Amino acid sequence: MGLFVDLAVHLSIWLLALPAHLLDFLGLWEPLAMLLFPHLFVKLAVDYHAALHSCKKELFSCLPDFAGPSGRLKVLELGCGPGSNFPFYPRGAKVTCTDANPHFQEYLRKSQAENDHLHFEPNLVAPAENLSEVDDASVEVVVSTAVLCSVNSVEKALKEVLRILKPGGAYFFVEHVCADPSTWTYIFQKIYDPAWKNIFGGCNLCRETWKDLEKAPFSEMKLQHIRAPLPLQPTAPHIIGYAIK
Numbered sequence: 001m002g003l004f005v006d007l008a009v010h011l012s013i014w015l016l017a018l019p020a021h022l023l024d025f026l027g028l029w030e031p032l033a034m035l036l037f038p039h040l041f042v043k044l045a046v047d048y049h050a051a052l053h054s055c056k057k058e059l060f061s062c063l064p065d066f067a068g069p070s071g072r073l074k075v076l077e078l079g080c081g082p083g084s085n086f087p088f089y090p091r092g093a094k095v096t097c098t099d100a101n102p103h104f105q106e107y108l109r110k111s112q113a114e115n116d117h118l119h120f121e122p123n124l125v126a127p128a129e130n131l132s133e134v135d136d137a138s139v140e141v142v143v144s145t146a147v148l149c150s151v152n153s154v155e156k157a158l159k160e161v162l163r164i165l166k167p168g169g170a171y172f173f174v175e176h177v178c179a180d181p182s183t184w185t186y187i188f189q190k191i192y193d194p195a196w197k198n199i200f201g202g203c204n205l206c207r208e209t210w211k212d213l214e215k216a217p218f219s220e221m222k223l224q225h226i227r228a229p230l231p232l233q234p235t236a237p238h239i240i241g242y243a244i245k
C-alpha cells in the first residue's frame with residue numbers, strides 16, 4: 001500500500017510539473033511559486049517533519065551548551081519557513097527568524113504565538129546569502145533545516161553564517177543531500193530533480209552540501225550522514241550535525 005502511495009506521489013509530481021515548466025519557460029513561474037510554495041509545504045511536509053523528529057530532538061538538545069556566560073542564547077534561523085523547529089529550542093532563547101520568501105509570514109506568526117517559551121526578535125525577510133541587517137559576531141547559534149538545498153549559493157550562505165556567529169558559536173544543520181551514486185535513490189533524485197526544483201521552491205535534490213561545509217573555515221565539525229525513514233523518498237539522505245566557528 002505504502003509503495004502505491006509513493007508511486008502515486010511521484011507520478012503526481014511529474015504531472016504537476018508540466019505546467020510549471022511551461023510557465024518557467026515564459027518567466028512567469030518564480031513569483032507564482034513563491035506565493036504557492038508555503039501552502040504546499042505546510043501540507044506536504046507533515047510526514048517529513050515526523051520522520052526527522054527524534055533526530056532533531058537529539059541534535060537540538062545540546063543548544064544550551066552554546067549559551068553565553070550570562071546564559072543568553074541568541075538563535076538565528078535561516079529559511080525558517082513556517083517555524084517548525086521552535087518546539088526544539090530551549091526556554092528563554094531569543095530567536096530571529098529569517099526567510100527569503102515573505103509569503104510564509106502568516107504560518108510563521110501562528111507558530112511564534114504557539115511557542116511562547118521563546119522571545120522572538122522582529123522577523124527578517126532576507127536571503128541567507130545576504131543578512132546585512134544582522135551584525136557581525138552577534139548570535140550564539142545559527143540553524144538551518146532543509147534550506148541549503150534551495151539557496152542560490154551555499155558558499156555565500158556559509159560565509160554569512162560565519163560572519164554573524166560569535167567566536168565559539170555553532171551552526172546547527174539538518175539538510176537533505178545527494179544520495180550515494182550506487183543507489184536507486186540517486187537515480188530517483190536525478191530523474192526528479194528538474195521537476196522537483198520547479199514545484200518545491202527551487203529545492204535541489206542532488207547537492208553535496210557536506211563538501212561545502214567541509215570547505216568552510218569552521219574550527220570543528222560534527223557531521224553525520226543519516227537516512228530519514230522516508231521510503232522511496234528522494235529527500236531521505238541527510239546530513240545532520242553542527243559546526244563551530
Ligand SMILES: C[S@@+](CC[C@H](N)C(=O)[O-])C[C@H]1O[C@@H](n2cnc3c(N)ncnc32)[C@H](O)[C@@H]1O
Pocket residue numbers: 041078079080081082083084085098099100101104126127128129144145146147150151152201
Ligand atoms: C523546504 S523549506 C524548509 C522550511 C523550514 N526550514 C523547515 O525545516 O520547516 C525551505 C525554506 O528555505 C527558504 N529559502 C529558500 N531560499 C532561500 C534563501 N536563499 N535564503 C533564505 N531562505 C531561503 C524558503 O523560503 C523556505 O522557507
